[in-house]
Amino acid sequence: MRPYDNRAWLLLLPAFALLGVVGAVPLLAVINYGFHDIFTLSDVHWVGVEWFQTILQSERFLASLGRSLLFSALVLAVQVPLGIAVARLLLTCGRGAVWGLMLCALPLVVPWNMIPMLWLGLVNPQTGLLGPGLAGLGFDYKFTALHTWALLLVMDTWHWLGLVVVLAYAGLSAIPPAYRQAAAIDGASRWAVFRHIELPRITGALAIVFLLRFVDSFMIYTEAFAINAGGPGDATRFLSIELGEEIKGFSYGQAAARATLYFLIILCVVWAFVIATRRREGEGA
Amino acid sequence: MIRALALIALAGFILLPLTQALILSFTATLPKDGVAEGTMGLMNYANVLGSPELRASMVNSAVYVLVNVVLCISIGLPAAYALARHRFLGDRHFLLAILVFRVTPPVVLSLPIFILFSALGLVNSPLGIALVHCLFNLPVAIWILESFIRAVPRELDETAFLDGHSGASFFFRHLIPAIAPGIGVAAFFCFIFSWVEVVFARILTVTAGKPITMAINAMFGFQTDIGMVMAMTCLSLLPGLGMIWLVRNHLARGFTLRA
Numbered sequence: 001m002r003p004y005d006n007r008a009w010l011l012l013l014p015a016f017a018l019l020g021v022v023g024a025v026p027l028l029a030v031i032n033y034g035f036h037d038i039f040t041l042s043d044v045h046w047v048g049v050e051w052f053q054t055i056l057q058s059e060r061f062l063a064s065l066g067r068s069l070l071f072s073a074l075v076l077a078v079q080v081p082l083g084i085a086v087a088r089l090l091l092t093c094g095r096g097a098v099w100g101l102m103l104c105a106l107p108l109v110v111p112w113n114m115i116p117m118l119w120l121g122l123v124n125p126q127t128g129l130l131g132p133g134l135a136g137l138g139f140d141y142k143f144t145a146l147h148t149w150a151l152l153l154v155m156d157t158w159h160w161l162g163l164v165v166v167l168a169y170a171g172l173s174a175i176p177p178a179y180r181q182a183a184a185i186d187g188a189s190r191w192a193v194f195r196h197i198e199l200p201r202i203t204g205a206l207a208i209v210f211l212l213r214f215v216d217s218f219m220i221y222t223e224a225f226a227i228n229a230g231g232p233g234d235a236t237r238f239l240s241i242e243l244g245e246e247i248k249g250f251s252y253g254q255a256a257a258r259a260t261l262y263f264l265i266i267l268c269v270v271w272a273f274v275i276a277t278r279r280r281e282g283e284g285a
Numbered sequence: 286m287i288r289a290l291a292l293i294a295l296a297g298f299i300l301l302p303l304t305q306a307l308i309l310s311f312t313a314t315l316p317k318d319g320v321a322e323g324t325m326g327l328m329n330y331a332n333v334l335g336s337p338e339l340r341a342s343m344v345n346s347a348v349y350v351l352v353n354v355v356l357c358i359s360i361g362l363p364a365a366y367a368l369a370r371h372r373f374l375g376d377r378h379f380l381l382a383i384l385v386f387r388v389t390p391p392v393v394l395s396l397p398i399f400i401l402f403s404a405l406g407l408v409n410s411p412l413g414i415a416l417v418h419c420l421f422n423l424p425v426a427i428w429i430l431e432s433f434i435r436a437v438p439r440e441l442d443e444t445a446f447l448d449g450h451s452g453a454s455f456f457f458r459h460l461i462p463a464i465a466p467g468i469g470v471a472a473f474f475c476f477i478f479s480w481v482e483v484v485f486a487r488i489l490t491v492t493a494g495k496p497i498t499m500a501i502n503a504m505f506g507f508q509t510d511i512g513m514v515m516a517m518t519c520l521s522l523l524p525g526l527g528m529i530w531l532v533r534n535h536l537a538r539g540f541t542l543r544a
Contacts, residue, residue, distance in 0.1 A: 002369075002370060002371055002372045003370075003371060003372070004371070004372045004373065005371045005372075005373055006373045006374050007373075008367035008368075008370075008371035008373045008376075009367070009373060009374075011363035011364060011366060011367035012363070012364045012367050012368075012379060014360045014363065014364070015360050015361065015363075015364040015383075015423060015427065016379070018356075018360060018416070018419055018423065019382070019383065019386055019419070019420070019423060021401075021416075022398070022416055022417050022419060022420045023386040023389070023394075023420050025397070025401065026394045026397035026398045026401060027389070027394065027397075029397035029400070029401070030393060030394060030396065030397050033396070033397070086295060089288060089291055089292065089295075092288065093292075097537075098533050098534060098536075100292070100295075101533070101536050101537065102529050102530070102533050102536075103295070103296060103299055103300075104295075104299065105477075105529050105536065106299055106300075106303070106526075106529070107299060108477045108481075108525075109476075109477050109480065109481065109522055109524075109525025109526065109528070109529065110303075110481065110518070110521075110522060110525075111480070111481045111483070111497065111498045111501065111518070111521055112481050112482065112483045112498070113483045113498050113501065113502055114498075114501060114518045114521070117514065117518070118302040118303070118305065118306055118518070119302055121302075121305050121306065121309065121511070121515075122301065122302050122305050127309075128305065129301065129304065129305050129308075130301070158298065158299065158302065161299075166536055166537070169537050170536075170537050173537050208428075211384075211388060212387075212388070215388040215390065219390035219392065219393075221392055221484065222483045222484065240390065240392050243392055243393075244392065247392075247395070247396065252396060255396065256396065259392070259393040259394075259396075260393075262390065262393055263389060263390075263393050266385075266388055266389065266390070267385065270381075270384060270385055270388055274381060274384070
């Protein structure tokens, strides 16, 4: 058991101070702005919960919330199983697995604003490698909502699959070989091995994957905006794109109220995750 | 057989957009300097490296990412050690707090960060970006380093202190060599999340100090030389490739949720 010693806080102090300045102070400022109408920084009026009421009652907000939730659900439903499948595939490759991991990590180092450029280039009907073929099939990401969604989903999967693969592989490769050998002797099916040996052992790694992928896809901005700026119509108008519009329109009070709401949604999800993780740890102990 | 096909499909999926970028980066996409459109060659790379602004942006990016990685490791290491070796009042709350900061979307904090950093005189400087990127990188660094320190037996600490090492000499002589791969992995994740980030990098560089990402954005205009953009993109991948190569054997350690 680790000893109880409050002097450990001294070691935590630098981290605590830094996160206070770049995290806690701005966060409190945002929440405070949300209750004000801000014309300029010297012309600020208290408006109470007016912004929050306006946003929560607007149908556009609810529609964007629905779209963002749907996008996150799709992202998780595609990327997590696919990432686990790729990680299991790499696990059977022996020493070649390192090359597979490096390959999967490749899209992670591409600057975010270039990812939509790469994909728009790829599906360009004139010059793209896939463009002419896709155009022949009637693919049109600009004006067909379903195709925009498909492009966004494929692009996001391309971008983030590597993170899922690396973390899932980390969990899977940490399982002692004796477990699999025992299962093989018992004649367990591949599904049974996955369900009863691998899955329980990678839930720790998967929890962080779920959380990071949920949050980043829920708040997708750079990529989604560059593809079609929320179009066609409002079909890919996600929560973050609405927030971006308000900031660009200098509606700072409302933007801050909106940011506070988004933060609260994220906070609820994190809280649910932490409760679930602690309960699981409690069962394991 | 199926395995080989799956691996080929995976490689194709990942490499296809990058292949497109690589081909474009070697193609003249705008007729200029007497080079006809569609000619293959290195002129895009020559143009990128010949432009003082683009060269400056590479330096800016390198500076802020380096500062960020050094900050995250040097501040994260003591914190990770404290969390791995001791229990104390509020340790779980601290873990919860860093988790919350890691997942707070940058766009939520962009406005007050800008106001705060202009008051502190940190706008337009790589230091400002390096500091604000600690918001999401420091938690990741602490998680990774903590898991590596936890894997080192406590006897290492105890024998070092019995041998008369002070805290500092124990840290540098014993602990850091023992968890060197962990420091590499933490640096890698800090690097990838910082190098590619766009939202903070945009709002904190109004007139100067632009990093690579913003320099690429600025290249889009009425007549965009897409070949040059792609050449710049390919160059911006090189440090990332180097990082992947350095930590390739330790990537599989990853990190897990701690809260």
